[in-house]
Amino acid sequence: xxxxxxxxxxxxxxxxxxxxxxxxxxxxxxxxxxxxxxxxxxxxxxxxxxxxxxxxxxxxxxxxxxxxxxxxxxxxxxxxxxxxxxxxxxxxxxxxxxxxxxxxxxxxxxxxxxx
Amino acid sequence: xxxxxxxxxxxxxxxxxxxxxxxxxxxxxxxxxxxxxxxxxxxxxxxxxxxxxxxxxxxxxxxxxxxxxxxxxxxxxxxxxxxxxxxxxxxxxxxxxxxxxxxxxxxxxxxxxxxxxxxxxxxxxxxxxxxxxxxxxxxxxxxxxxxxxxxxxxxxxxxxxxxxxxxxxxxxxxxxxxxxxxxxxxxxxxxxxxxxxxxxxxxxxxxxxxxxxxxxxxxxxxxxxxxxxxxxxxxxxxxxxxxxxxxxxxxxxxxxxxxxxxxxxxxxxxxxxxxxxxxxxxxxxxxxxxxxxxxxxxxxxxxxxxxxxxxxxxxxxxxxxxxxxxxxxxxxxxxxxxxxxxxxxxxxxxxxxxxxxxxxxxxxxxxxxxxxxxxxxxxxxxxxxxxxxxxxxxxxxxxxxxxxxxxxxxxxxxxxxxxxxxxxxxxxxxxxxxxxxxxxxxxxxxxxxxxxxxxxxxxxxxxxxxxxxxxxxxxxxxxxxxxxxxxxxxxxxxxxxxxxx
Numbered sequence: 001x002x003x004x005x006x007x008x009x010x011x012x013x014x015x016x017x018x019x020x021x022x023x024x025x026x027x028x029x030x031x032x033x034x035x036x037x038x039x040x041x042x043x044x045x046x047x048x049x050x051x052x053x054x055x056x057x058x059x060x061x062x063x064x065x066x067x068x069x070x071x072x073x074x075x076x077x078x079x080x081x082x083x084x085x086x087x088x089x090x091x092x093x094x095x096x097x098x099x100x101x102x103x104x105x106x107x108x109x110x111x112x113x114x115x
Numbered sequence: 116x117x118x119x120x121x122x123x124x125x126x127x128x129x130x131x132x133x134x135x136x137x138x139x140x141x142x143x144x145x146x147x148x149x150x151x152x153x154x155x156x157x158x159x160x161x162x163x164x165x166x167x168x169x170x171x172x173x174x175x176x177x178x179x180x181x182x183x184x185x186x187x188x189x190x191x192x193x194x195x196x197x198x199x200x201x202x203x204x205x206x207x208x209x210x211x212x213x214x215x216x217x218x219x220x221x222x223x224x225x226x227x228x229x230x231x232x233x234x235x236x237x238x239x240x241x242x243x244x245x246x247x248x249x250x251x252x253x254x255x256x257x258x259x260x261x262x263x264x265x266x267x268x269x270x271x272x273x274x275x276x277x278x279x280x281x282x283x284x285x286x287x288x289x290x291x292x293x294x295x296x297x298x299x300x301x302x303x304x305x306x307x308x309x310x311x312x313x314x315x316x317x318x319x320x321x322x323x324x325x326x327x328x329x330x331x332x333x334x335x336x337x338x339x340x341x342x343x344x345x346x347x348x349x350x351x352x353x354x355x356x357x358x359x360x361x362x363x364x365x366x367x368x369x370x371x372x373x374x375x376x377x378x379x380x381x382x383x384x385x386x387x388x389x390x391x392x393x394x395x396x397x398x399x400x401x402x403x404x405x406x407x408x409x410x411x412x413x414x415x416x417x418x419x420x421x422x423x424x425x426x427x428x429x430x431x432x433x434x435x436x437x438x439x440x441x442x443x444x445x446x447x448x449x450x451x452x453x454x455x456x457x458x459x460x461x462x463x464x465x466x467x468x469x470x471x472x473x474x475x476x477x478x479x480x481x482x483x484x485x486x487x488x489x490x491x492x493x494x495x496x497x498x499x500x501x502x503x504x505x506x507x508x509x510x511x512x513x514x515x516x517x518x519x520x521x522x523x524x525x526x527x528x529x530x531x532x533x534x535x536x537x538x539x540x541x542x543x544x545x546x547x548x549x550x551x552x553x554x555x556x557x558x559x560x561x562x563x564x565x566x567x568x569x570x571x572x573x574x575x576x577x578x579x580x581x582x583x584x585x586x587x588x589x590x591x592x593x594x595x596x597x598x599x600x601x602x603x604x605x606x607x608x609x610x611x612x613x614x615x616x
Contacts, residue, residue: 020279020283025275028275028279032279032282032283032286035282035283035286036282036285036286036289038286038290039286039289039290039293040289042290042293042294043289043290043292043293043296044293045293045297046293046294046296046297046298047293047296047297047300048297070300072296072302073293073296076245076292076293076296076302079245079249080248080289083249083252086256087252087255087256087259087282087285090256090259090260090278091278091282094259094263094271094274094275094278095275097263097266097271098271098272098274098275101266101267101268101271102268102271102272107275110271110272110275110276111272112268112269112272113269113272113273113276113346113347113349113350
């Protein structure tokens with residue numbers, strides 16, 4: 001399972017960076033979205049995947065038996081998804097406002113504040 | 116239980132919430148904002164005092180002992196940073212009384228400002244690497260919204276760059292956390308440090324270290340990752356620029372100090388050597404960028420970049436004296452840089468522009484303001500007896516002792532070029548005659564309470580600069596204490612985990 005996930009993560013990063021390098025501001029946001037998803041999947045993969053072993057302690061026992069799936073990465077990913085969601089909502093509103101004010105979605109034409 | 120560790124986070128969060136509750140009344144928001152920032156300053160001083168007594172102050176959130184729960188840890192560096200946050204909070208809150216326009220206030224200026232402060236304080240105090248990520252995001256979201264208050268074209272363009280590069284940095288940070296967790300299986304920074312020191316040092320650790328360096332390097336605006344900063348910092352409302360200039364990049368620097376003294380300290384010949392070159396290029400590109408500028412706040416923005424280089428130099432040399440220099444530099448820089456931005460705001464209030472070509476005549480009509488400008492400006496350039504002289508002196512002396520000749524030479528040269536930029540501002544905005552096309556009627560406005568609210572923080576911060584310059588010993592002792600702690604990560608690990616590594 002891990003090799004497939006690793007390839008998927010790599011493809012997501014590549015797609016994200018490709019999208020971010022495009023001129024359009026909408027594609028930039030799509031790139032950011034893919035990037036945060038890639039990072040989430042990376043956490044999931046690198047923390048190790050265990051199939052069919054929920055982290056449950058049997059009745060009467062003080063600790064789980066055998067190898068169990070690590071629940072912490074999923075908690076991390078959940079937090080990261082929520083944060084990414086909020087930030088992306090902001091980014092979408094920002095590009096909408098920016099489009100209304102600058103009247104273009106081309107990043108090449110947003111050079112006024114550069115030197 | 117040590118409530119003082121959590122208070123610098125809780126106080127601004129509470130203030131932010133309360134200002135939200137009185138959304139309709141600007142007056143109440145202002146009062147709450149002042150009270151909240153003073154309370155933050157008091158809480159942070161309490162923390163500093165108790166850190167001075169105990170060394171490390173640790174609090175386990177929810178009673179979950181490390182490494183299972185989230186830990187808040189304050190060592191001397193965190194405490195110093197939190198106190199500076201409190202000082203800047205008060206300065207900016209007072210300045211905002213008069214500088215924030217009603218339309219900014221209506222769109223949540225004060226709640227956002229305090230949310231930002233909570234994010235900054237949280238980043239300084241957390242002992243958990245994932246929690247650090249969360250606080251970074253709290254800080255970022257608040258800063259995004261603050262930056263675009265007003266919604267002008269330049270702000271939108273600046274914000275697009277600021278948001279993109281900061282989200283990129285967050286994604287890299289998150290990926291690095293994921294890989295690190297896969298390697299050591301823990302998130303508590305002390306526990307990570309302990310486990311990494313026990314396992315074999317492989318190439319993967321260096322890869323993760325460089326990922327952290329890139330992520331924090333973007334936040335800290337280090338070379339070659341600083342381009343978002345000069346593109347965005349000069350666009351926001353001036354009080355916001357000042358707050359960002361003082362605190363936000365320093366969160367990145369703090370994170371670099373924390374991570375590269377505590378966690379990735381096994382192969383300094385690779386990581387810290389890399390940082391050394393990053394520091395040299397950061398200094399030189401920042402100061403050369405400033406030399407080409409003719410806008411008050413843009414010059415100052417580029418100088419943030421070059422000053423970050425000095426702090427990184429302190430970290431990169433990785434000797435006790437260099438770390439002292441780095442910490443001292445951070446303290447000096449936050450005060451001075453915020454002050455310079457505030458003064459640019461006063462100049463804007465008087466003459467309605469930030470363009471140096473249109474500014475002028477400030478020395479003739481406002482000699483006191485000019486002196487208030489000279490103190491932080493010359494301090495930034497490193498002239499004795501101001502705070503910047505001692506900050507630079509310690510860093511450069513550490514460079515000479517470490518025999519890093521090239522970088523030390525660069526640091527000295529950059530000091531000279533900084534002086535050039537500051538003199539350019541002095542000559543253009545203060546010394547030369549007011550250009551004919553500029554409307555100079557604002558120069559003669561009377562000292563109303565509104566103008567006094569702009570002057571007050573500037574005077575206090577300039578006094579702090581003078582104090583550090585003339586009576587640097589207690590500040591140096593604090594920096595020395597924090598350097599001792601940073602160079603001895605075993606103390607941090609023992610304080611958090613309760614075991615000797």
